[in-house]
Amino acid sequence: MRITNRMMTNNMLYNINNNKRTMNGLEEKYATGLAIQRPSDDPIVAVRALKLRTNLSELNQYYEKNIPDAMSWMETTESALKVTSEIITNIHTYCVQGANDTLTEEDRRSIAINLQELRSQVYQEGNANYAGRYLFTGYKTNTPLVFGDESHTEHYTITETMTTDQVEISKRIVDTCPYNEFDIENYDSFDTEIRPNEVTVYRLRLSYDELKSVEDGASISLKIPSKLEDGTYELDDEGNRIYTDEFSESDMVTLTSKDPLAYKPEEDEIHFLADTGEIILGSAVYSQFRYSDFEITYEKQDFEKNELRPEHYFDCVKRDLSIEDETEREELAIRYTAEDQKIAFEINFNQQMPINVQGRDAFRHSLGRTIDDVVQAIGDVDRVKQEIEDVKLAMKDDTITDEQRTKLSDILDVLNTELDLKDGIMRQAYAKALTGMSQEEDIVNVATADIGTRYNRLELTQSRLSTQQTEFTDLLSQNEDADLVDTVVNYNAMQTVYNASLSSAAKVVKNTLLDFL
Secondary structure, three states, X not given: OOXXXXXXXXXXXXXXXXXXXXXXXXXXXXXXXXXXOOHHHOHHXXXXXXXXXXXXHHXXXXXXXXXXXXHHHHHHHHHHHHHHHHHHHHHHHHHHHHOOOOOOHHHHHXXXXXXXXXXXXXXXXXXOEEOOEEOOOOOOOOOOOEOOOOEOOEXXXXXXXXXXXXXEEEEEEEOOOOHHHOOHHHHHHOOOOOOOEEEEEEEEEOOOOOOOOHHHOXXXXXXXXXXXXXXXXXXXXXXXXXXXXXXEHHHOEEEOOOXXXXXXXXXXXXXXXXXXXXXXXXXXXXXXXXXXXXXXXXXXXXXXXXXXXXXXXXXXXXXXXXXXXXXXXXXXOEEEOOOOOOOEEEEEOOEEEEOOOOHHHOXXXXXXXXXXXXXXXXXXXXXXXXXXXXXXXXXXXXXXXXXXXXXXXXXXXXXXXXXXXXXXXXHHHHHHHHHHHHHHHHHHHHHHHHXXXXXXXXXXXXXXXXXXXXXXXXXXXXXXXXXXXXXXXXXXXXXXXXXXXXXXXXXXXXXXXXXHX
């Protein structure tokens, strides 16, 4: 075929342009350090790069954000639990001291004050927070575990489930001497024949005291739910629990703990003591209940500072008493259900880890209620001792008659008997507190060990992610990064080719027809 000058020129320009394009590509590789500049350069490399970048981005999210945030949360939680354990150890130490025979009244009062302060501090630790979020309140991270101040506008209807082992068999002193009612001018009316004695009491101790009483319009019910063989509750067609026995306020005797009959129920009676939050069972009722679980529904309105909030522990209904309209108040009532609320962080591909400890797994009502029993027992002993001193002082009065002095001597004898009995009750309270604090400490230690174990797992995951991050970065580099040595060599070679193509083109283009004539 005939090759024309135009054909040679076009081929020459095409080859020069190709060489220039190749050299430009090599120059872009060298300038950017990337093997490809656009997906069309190498679709396989581009797809692999997208996958690697996505994986690396997720790894960075886990390694640089999720895991550090989870670790900080867990470190703060563990610190609060360790402090709580130390406080409970101090409470245990004070209980050991309190059981000492040689303590004076001032020593006992000091111990009572310290126990109350330490109890408050334990519950204050339950309000520990991280970045403004409360650690021990499950999903309700904007709600504290305990009341920060006294509350009189929040009314709760609480349903508390109790097991058979929570029915306490304890001792109480009844038929005590009411010396505060003694009138020396009317001493004959004061009966000293009745002597204090110790009785066995079957008690259900609720999680709160100072409850709303029946006289204040409150309701209370005690139910025994029917259970199936697998341990679940038997339900009716509508999904409600079936109860074998139900007792309402009309089936109970409402008293206060100061009532002489408070701890002396008839065998078929149930006494409800709203001021101390106790339900006292008669012996026959106890025999009926002893192998069952219970559901007790009661009302609580006035809360003290550092009391645990019911919504974190029980099924309950919360009403705002600042809303005057009763219908509106009922419509706006908040209903809470007791359930596990585990906050889980995603720490790796398809791997989640719960990072929180729930308040009921570390901060229990029983700790405060046990301390209440000890403080009450200390107060009872101190009160009787003070009454004994008052009687002794009254007997020194020269203006009283021999009959009055004899009556005071009888009262003194009764009070000494009462003191011996209440001193024994106080020792039992200390002994129970020692056991109770050991149990509370075990519970907190288990929670601490659990969070520590999870933290160790988190560290292992972090270490593995660090290795994976390095590996994925290397893979991404191998996939995307250009070999600069090869690129420079190829660029220099292509530059030589390009210059050669220009040189040969110059020689071809300058030849004309006149050169051949």
